Amino acid sequence: MMIKTKSLRRMIVLLVFVLLLTLLMQMSRSELVMRWNGDNDGTGPQAAARNALAPAELARIHQERLVVLVDPDDATSQKVAYQAEQVLTGMKKRFERVPVGSVMPDPAPDGVIVTVSDLTRLAGTEWLDGYVARGGRVLLAIEPENNEAFSAMYRRLDILEIGTYVETSDIRLHTNVLLGFAGGVFRDPGLHISVLRVKLGQHSRVHVSAGEHVPLLWEAPYGKGAYIVFNGALLQEKINRGLFAGAIGVLLPDLIYPVLNAKLMYIDDFPAPFPQGTHPLIDRDYRMDLPHFFKKVWWPDMIRLARKHDLKYTGALIVTYGNRVTPPFDWESDADVSSLVLYGRELLKEGGEIGVHGYNHQTLSTVPRVSRAFGYNMWPSQREMTDSLRSLRQYVESVFPHYPLRTYVPPSNALDEAGRQVLKQALPDLVNISSLYIEDIRNLSYVQEYKLAPDGVVEMPRVTYGYRIGEYDRWMMANAVTAYGIFSHFVHPDDVIDEVRGGNGSWRDLYTSLEEYLELVQDRYGWLRPMTAAEASGEARRWLESQPVFERRPGGLNGYINGFAGPQYFLLRTDRNIVRTKRCEVRRIEQGAYLVRADHEIFSIDWTEKP
Structure with a gap:
């Protein structure tokens, strides 16, 4: 018993x-x-925004103001001016666009950005010399044409000798105009420029050179002020906004501007059904079929990367790779539920996020040209788009009840206005769209700026992509960090077996290339905060909606933030010695650069002269 x-x-x-x-x-x-x-994704209810200054108090503070001199009849001048204005908008600096030939603005600005290469176009703008002599600062933002007007002016730019134009794709940084890369050299065909060979006097400070030691960006004192000269045409391109921001940092001493301070990493097409069968490279190296390789090798390696390099992945989910654009969208028969259970759970366990790529990989477009370019089927109407996304929501709900889908990543980074209108209706929890930052000469991609759209969705473009990282990728990354304080990169699982994206390289080679890139980011920008796209969206909303202003005073500055809804970050570029702070934290991130965290709508920083 x-x-x-x-x-x-x-x-x-x-x-x-x-x-x-x-x-x-x-x-x-x-x-x-x-x-x-x-509960920690940064998208929940935020504290009510507070204002530091009433309108009357704000009016009494001198705010930095710049003038952008532009030639309305010159296309290149217009491009440079546009990029200048985008950088200044991101910095929350006041500016005024003024056509060449105008009289001097009153009151005098804190800095002037000249966007014309033909200096004869400055006739009627002779006030520039007097403005600089009295203490003003002028940035010539494009290489000057070697003509009579330039010959009459070049001595004031501390130029001793003028040579010929030279072509080069080499850029050397002597100072940290691009944060993290003082002393760095970039060589890539994408950086091809024409520069005017010049010999400078002993009073100039060269910040950037090109080719065989040709000055590309230098600062030349003149009277009580200075001319800052950019001897190339790179600043007309969006991808070089960090370089433009660095040049503005030379133009405006003790420059401070808001940044997002975030590090993002996306995995597109994940979770999603993995390819079946085998692949020669994977079979050669691992003796596995593709599903087993992604489960036993690729995904554990990606987890190790995230843990080692302080990353949070944002996945972009796909239900099926079928190409239907008409009902029924039956996830119960189309989906690989076990894949979402396994990979979705582990993604979330690692602090990541499940975002939306689509029910399938057919881009949300009703434009025939876009669909044809990618080999996709065109959606008949917005109704079918909406139905497919609702089916995707049901699929996720079946595995992760009440999980909010906050991020949308367009398939092939393409999205037209019809598709854009559908998203908020079909995905009620949507807070951001993450597509592309770089310009697309084919005009097929959904290219974004960091901004808050009228429907309340945050536009959160990605900057670099892939496992094979080249010099131009590093250049793009450094520019984005310098201009906006953001690292944003994406990969696909099947890059590994794609002949173009993977370059027929082994997984070990691709992994090593990506890891070296992430090590570089961690080494140069260890201050960036790891976030999912949803978390970064909450931070970006505060960054975009706030209105900071700064009051200069002997020995420091006071910061005032209207629309303050939580801690905000700024980059301060100064060689001064920080001695005291109030209601903020200041962290030196490298020589001449500090990360400032403002914890209150009113804060202050005290400094002494250069140590």
């Missing part, structure tokens, strides 16, 4: 253990995990 009793007790204990194990497994898939992640 005692033996039977013991056996019964063992059976009961075993049953209880199995029930507890089942409950724990179910909890790992349930909304309990979602709540644990969701």
Whole structure:
């Protein structure tokens, strides 16, 4: 009888253990995990915004103001002026666009950006010399034409000798105009420029040179002020806004401007059904079929990368790779639920986010040219787009109840106005769209600026992509960090087996290239905060909606933020010695650059002269 009793007790204990194990497994898939992640995604209710200054108080403060001199009849001048204005808008600096030939603005600005290369166009703008002599600062933002007007002016730019134009693709940074890269050299065909060979006097400070030591960006004192000269045409391109921001940092001493301070990493097409079958490279190196390779090699390696380099992945989910653009969108028959359970759970466990790529990989477009370019089927109307996204929501809900889908990544980074209108209706929890930052000469991609759209969705473009990282990728990355304080990169699982994106390289080679890139980012920009796209959206909303102003005073500055809804970050570019702060934290990130965290709508920084 005692033996039977013991056996019964063992059976009961075993049953209880199995029930507890089942409950724990179910909890790992349930909304309990979602709540644990969701409570910290930065998209919940935020503190009510506070203003530091009433309108009358704001009017009494001298705010930095710049003039952008532009030639309305010159296309290149217009391009340079546009990029200048975009950088200044991101910095929250006041500026005024003034056509060449205008009289001097009153009151005098804190800086002038000249966007014309033909200096004869400055006739009627002779006030520039007097303005600089009295202490003003002028940035010539494009290489000057070597003509009579330039010959009459070049001595004031501390130029001793003028040579010929030279072509080069080499850029050397002597100072940190691009943060993290003082002393760095970039060589890439994408950086091809024409520069005017000049010899400078001993009073100039060269910040950037090109080719065989040709000055590209230098500062030349003149009277009580200075001319800053950019001897090339790179500043007309969006991708070089960080270089433009660095040049403005030379133009405006002790420059301070707001940044997002975020590090983002996306995995597009994940979770999603993995390719079936085998691939020669994977079979050669691992003797595995593709599903097993992605499960046993690729994904564990990606987790190791995230843990080692302080990353949070934002996945972009796909239900099926079918190409239907008409109903039914039946996820129960189309989806690989086990893939979402396994990879979705582990993605969230690692602090990541599940975003939306699409029910399938057909871009949300009703434009035939776009669909044809990518080999996609064109959606008949917005109704079918909406139905497909609602089916995707049901799919996610079946595995992760009540999980909010906050991020949308367009397939192939393409999205037209019809598709854009559908998103907010079909995805009610949507807070951001993450597409591309770089310009697209084919005009097919959904190219974004960092901004808040009229419908309240944050535009959060990605900057670099892929496992094979080249010099131009590093250049783009450094420019984005310098201009906006953001690192944003994306990859696809199947890049590994794609002949173009993977370049027929082994997974080990691709992994090593990506890891070296992430090590570089961690080494140069360890101050960036790892975030998911949803988390960064909450931070970006505060960054975009606030209105900071700064009051200069002997020995420091006072900061005032209208629309303050939580801590905000700024980059301060100065060689001064910080001695005291109030209601903010200041961290030196490199020589001449500080990261400022403002914890209150009114804060101050005190400094002494250069140490």
